[in-house]
Amino acid sequence: MPVPLQTALLELFGSAFGDPAPGEVCFAPGRVNLIGAHVDYNEGPVVPIALDRGTLAAARPGQDGRIRLVSRDRPERIEFDLEASADAPLEGWSAYPIGLCRAFRRAGHALGGFDLAVAGDLDIGAGLSSSASLLVACARALRAAFGLELSDEQLALLAFAAETEHVGVSCGIMDPMASALARPGHALYLDCRDRSYEHLPFPREQVSVILVDSRTRRDLASSRFNERVAECAEAVAELSRVRPEIRALRDVHIADLERSGAALRPEVERRARHVVEEIGRVHRFREALAAGDHVTCGALVSASHASLRDLYETSTSALDFLVKEICNVPGALGARLTGAGWGGCVVALLERGAEQRVQDAVAPRYLQVFGQQARFHLPRQETTS
Ligand code: GLA
8 A cells, every 4th residue: 555645645534524533544456457458348358457556545434424525636525415315416526435335325235424535646537447446445445434244346346336327437347346356466367257256476576567658538438438338239139149148249259250240230340359359368368377478478468459459449549659669679578558448558568677668768759759748657666455
């Protein structure tokens, strides 16, 4: 847990709400998905890894049935009467903790009013799952404040319900699961159908994960993400007419596409092909990681990017440029856009030690061509808990 952030959070809590201090300060990291892009809502496997950045939250049960919220990043204190405005529309950042509170109550967990403070160090809108990190941190803080017997996995499902049902964003299950379950030093192999998972040891002493933020932004709730979700559903509806056991693209083989290709609209066929091939890459990535074959891991990550660019069409010229420039630097193993796409970050796997070399080579080129500074997130030296 980043220590300066913890101090800032406790100061914020004290100045907004006074004594007593909250019992526990809870952390939830952001995540970057190494491979398995746009696979979660198609019920396939993904391999996210926790970042060393995220959100801290602390809560204390209140006396008067009101919710009081403060964030280090927003000046105003928000107050909300949960009973009186149980169905009021939610907006702004407070939609997340309030939506979460509704999800807890709908699931039968007794929550009264509370005071809650949050502080984070994730860039918002960069595709690093700041919303899942906020939700999971708040869920942990509420679990601690109200002494609820809930596992991290249950908290992830409540966070998912909050975002999809109460905030109204059609995100997948990966982000809250990754934020709640991923362990330092490991990638998380998550099956998004049955939600089983495994912690895969990640060799940080040999391979670095860096993020390069293109500083171009996308809106997750935007029509383009929802359009991809709808195109995948359209493919499933069509393909299942031939093979009724197909419930999601997870159940589709390339042979199904070749057989039914003519029945699918061309762009729908491309989306489905990306997902089916990406699932194959996830399996190969997992095997290569276990075998210590980092060159193959990197090549699969780069192949994922090419598929996002050409078949899923979620890339941009800035992201393509960053991936290409990074991969040209000695020591780079592979790179791809991460998150939903249409802006945000590139994730790269590098041989340990190549981080600064990559930044020195790529930063000036990006500035020269795109007229703005890319933001490099190199791994911190200290570990997080
Ligand atoms: C966004 C969503 C995730 C996932 C990715 C694409 O980040 O929140 O659930 O679908 O896009 O892999």
